[in-house]
Structures are given as C-alpha cells and as structure tokens.
Amino acid sequence: MSPKQQRGEATADLLLDTALAVYARGGERGFTVNAVTAASGVSFGSLYHHFGSFDGLAAALYLRCVDQLCDPVVAAVTRSRTARTGIRALVRAYLDFTRDHRDVALFLHGSAYSSYLAAHAKEVMAAKDAKFAPIGDWLRPRVASGEVAALPPHLIEILVMGPVAETAHRWLSSTYEVDLDEAARVLPDRIWRALRSD
Known part of the structure; x- marks a missing residue:
C-alpha cells in the first residue's frame, strides 16, 4: 500500500x-x-x-459497528452443538457486547431507523444479511430435525432478538433500571422455551 x-x-x-x-x-x-x-x-x-456524504459516513460507521457486533455473536452461536446452547450463547453474547462496547451498541440501536441511513438502506440490509447468514445456516438443520419449532425465519428472529434488543435498548437509554446480569441469567432459557418444539 x-x-x-x-x-x-x-x-x-x-x-x-x-x-x-x-x-x-x-x-x-x-x-x-x-x-x-x-x-x-x-x-x-x-x-x-x-x-x-455525511449519510455515507454514517452508513460506513453503522456497517463497521455491525461487523464488531456480529463477529462475537456469530462465533458464539456457530460453535454451539445444540440449538439450546446456541440460542443461549447468542443472548449472552449480545448482552455482553452491549455492556463491553456501549458506544457501538448505542450507535447501532439509535441509528437503525434513522434518516441518515435511509439513502443506504439496501446496502446496509444486504451487508447485515450477509454477516448474520451463518446463524441462519446453523439454525436450518436444527429446525429441520425438529429441535427448533418450525416457524418462519423472521418469526424466529423476532422471538430471539425482540427481547434481547429491547433489553439492550432500555439499558442503553439509562431511563429504565435494567440489570444486564439479571437479563443474561433469565432471558436465555425463557427465549429458548419460546423456540423449542413442543
């Protein structure tokens, strides 16, 4: 160079x-x-x-932050052997990342639906999909085997990420009293129960 x-x-x-x-x-x-x-x-x-443009800078920063979040979360999931341990690992990795990288998590949560990302929405979505694709690849055979409920992928994502993202968002806002350690103890099994096959 x-x-x-x-x-x-x-x-x-x-x-x-x-x-x-x-x-x-x-x-x-x-x-x-x-x-x-x-x-x-x-x-x-x-x-x-x-x-x-400034929007281009914001989009580049958002994608860099996604990379920083995605790497430990994907690694935590894909090294897990069972669906239960993988889902539990995902929840803990996301909450640990939020605690350890507050500024990055704050930007991700605060910018996800911002006007300055709108011009780059397709690029951002495509990059996020590619980064998180290994989790979908890891999950598909576990759905096929009946270990995980046979739900559409977007509903599985909502069941997992909804509670996790809301917990992180509340902790980051400092408006709510949220204990991330308590959440990391309680949420993994609660989320797993929503996903397992009955």
Missing part, C-alpha cells in the same frame, strides 16, 4: 472513530457533519472525498 493510500485509510478511520465518539457524546441531535469535522480536524472536502 502506498503512503498516500495509508494516509487515506488513516483519515477514514479517524472520521469513523470521531463520528462514533460524537454520537456517544451528543446522541442523534449532536451527530452532525459540523460536529464530526470540528472534532476530527478533517475538512468537509476530505469527509466527502472518503464517504461521498
């Missing part, structure tokens, strides 16, 4: 790191192009050169 390419990557990384810090500090209202360029010291022109 040439020195120019290295500088370009370093600038893009600086913008992404700064954007995450700006969001963590000021939330969606404080997440503006002016705030990111001021905090990073990178010019508007350079931001637009690397990401095309």
